[in-house]
Amino acid sequence: MRTVAVVPAYNEADAVGSVIDGTREYVDEVVVVDDGSTDETKEVAREHGARVLEHTFNTGVGGAVRTGYRYAIEADYDFVVQVDADGQHDPSQIPRLLSAADEADMVIGSRYLNESHEEYSLVRTLGIQFFTALVNTLGSIEITDVTSGFRVYRVSMLAEILHHSDKHWAVEQTLEAAKRDFTITEISTEIPTRETGNSQFTLDTFVLYPLRMTDVALRVLLFR
Secondary structure: OOEEEEEEEOOOOOOHHHHHHHHOOOOOEEEEEEEOOOOOHHHHHHHOOOEEEEEOOOOOHHHHHHHHHHHHHHOOOOEEEEOOOOOOOOHHHHHHHHHHHHHOOEEEEEOOOOOHHHHOOHHHHHHHHHHHHHHHHHHOOOOOOOOOOOEEEEHHHHHHHOOOOOOOHHHHHHHHHHHOOOOEEEEEOOOOOOOOOOOOOOHHHHHHHHHHHHHHHHHHHHHO
16 A cells, blocks of 8 residues: 655744654655745755645645645555644654554544643633534534544545645545545544644634634535
């Protein structure tokens, strides 16, 4: 089975090299999607042996991973491993995720099956819980961590559920996978808070959740 790692990256020159080095041991190819970085992210990625797909401007994680998924589909890979470029995801856990994918279409590395989520801010915790409850209710599934970006996907599934939202891609794709009866599973994966940079969960984004979630839910439930 051919496996590719997709690493969305925006201004991660300091961390992306070690992420590539740790990840390439477990996959056939590492693809870094440079999402309009203004630092040396793409140069560092190439120096460490990754294929680099470049965006001319920043689209957000959703846009970056969609570009990586399309590459995996066109290159006829069997599985995609999604890994963050900031070093939060431990590459040594990739074999566990891939093993779980033998009997699943989507594998989520959950922070809520261990204690690593206890370090998160209140706003971030509320955001994760809100998203997860929404997907569980609308998708009739039981998962604990819908926003985790440490995942494995069966590429044949991605070809059918490629998401459109750049802001809440994980919610959209997980909900659609559930509605289409693809198999979704979780395994416990410790993901500590990042030491540098900023979380996507801020008070401003939390206030906008209802409007954005209405858009995502309608897109999946009514128009797919």
